[in-house]
Amino acid sequence: MPQPLVSIVIPFKNTDTFINECIRSILNQTYRNWEAIFVDDNSKDKSYRIVENYRKSDSRIKLYRNNGNGIIEALKTAYKHSNGSYITRMDSDDLMIPIRLETMAMSLENKGKKHLAVGQVKYFRADGLSDGFARYEEWLNKLTVKGNNYSEIYKECVIPSPCWMLHREDFDACGGFNSETYPEDYDLAFRFYKAEYKCIPCDKVLLHWRDYSTRTSRTHKHYAENSFLDIKVDYFLELNYDTSRPLAIWGAGKKGKTLAKILLKKNIPFYWICDNPKKIGKHIYDQKLFNFDYLAELNNPQSIVTVANTKAQEEIINYFETQKMKSMIDYFFFC
Template identity: 55%
Template sequence: MVNPLVSILIPFKNVEEYLEECLESIRSQTYQNWEVLAINDHSDDNSLAIAERFSQLDNRFKIFTNTESGIITALRKAYKHSSGEFITRMDADDCMTKDRIQTMLTSLKEKGEGSLAIGQVKYFAENGVNDGYDRYEKWLNQLTADGTNFKEIYKECVIPSPCWMVHKTDLDLCGSFLPDRYPEDYDLAFRFYEKGLTCISCNKTLHYWRDYDTRTSRTSEHYAQNYFLEIKLHYFLKLEYNPNNTLVVWGAGKKGKAIAKSLTENNIDFKWVCDNPKKIGKDIYGVKLIHYSELQTIENPQSIITVANEEEQMSIKFFFSELKKKPAEDYHFFC
């Protein structure tokens, strides 16, 4: 098909202040063969009325109501009603650049199935973007520019949730929106990775990501750090862990302890290392902490790094390079 249909999935809830701008950015796309499947997830403001007004003006906007609750069930309903050969996401409080759909579709048609189109993102906020989001934006865009997103997937979500596109066949291969695991965007990124999809590099900003205090990712419990850690460990054990190697956890801070606790609860043996003299020798969850230098004597270590400080991470990378260990193979950063 010369101009295939692209399905745009949009769950929405109480976004009356931003929804019109979002939908207008879709109407302004240079590529015009698209459909919007917008799912009202129990809004109690004017969001539904705004969406319905767009559907009356343009029959490419198709509005449905979520009979269940939550973004995952809303996405399932949107996907069920989609007809496109290509599928993409959109957040109801964000905006697309005019060429986003055309750019992603062109790259996917060139690369074929087994590929994942992504775009660079730009945060914006009424009161300015905080340092954390600014660092995340720069980190994510650098990965996207190189197409190397999956190399750092255990650090943070490496696929911007509202700025990807895939062949429908590939989304089905990856389980679409069937799992109930939150954060749903991070879980889907891991399933893209698990099934071997290739990220298509992109140097263009295709999506404007709005930040504000009541954004779902800031307020919902489903996006708390413990959920992120659970997903990381779940997929690490499924995709990376080799029982013939010695599993090592590096770091005894909050994240390190959470991972160590989960491993002990699942009866998975591991060594626990750190560089804090106050913690070395202590017994926590039945595991004694040892100095990281003992990694030099451990045969075939497979390490999870839970140290967040960037300078310390650089030192850790140097330490492993001296041991001839490879990143994303012999050791993975979890933050």
């Protein structure tokens, strides 16, 4: 039985330092029936020429210029030229493990439609990883090994953008690359969640994820922290917010204040609670701050937690559990 064709969508811009390694990692895949669709997003370096040389020697490699500007337009351009039964994305500075395509394609073949294949990731950086990226890697892989990625989707992006695969029909059904919302990878993860595609558990590292100081996700305004909060709020209000229940914000730090401003702008009523004695009883943005005990006075509330401290989060979770409150129904961690 022939292998289904896998389309690998790869936008790139000024990555001539890394793109050779990326392409070689694709050529080394144990799964052979793939097409790699590279789209140049107005590069100024030698990236296009490098890909063109590979294209001349392997017909599975396709190369196009971006029809517009930016990563979303590049993704659209690539997808327009794709033909695969399965769709996946790759970044031009990362590396596939040789079994990545085989593992994901076989998982989808076994599970069928309405499923999302994901894989564990390993960050790497020439001068060493920061603690933040190491913690993110550990957190993400703990979710992936059980396939419960959506359970903490409001914390961070739970689907690594260069390490997912799904049926073409499912990809089209959830809007594919047609959304104009940034961050585009986080928006797509939320649309997978909205469509209720089940994540297939994976206990293998399938991608080596490169970090460096000039990565787009580190430098572009579309990937700023405020953008992440905006997208979290929009999807929370659409998918999880119960208008019949009072809403409480936990925490009045920088993220809590930003969240409050977003909700006020959208005319969403909320109660604001914290444990800072200097803020309790005061008003911020004309909203009174209450002690954490005030939550007990609210009738069946939903809570958004913006408290980042790990120990404090554990204490908050313990409190919710004593109240028999459930994650992703009664409370949501936004950090």
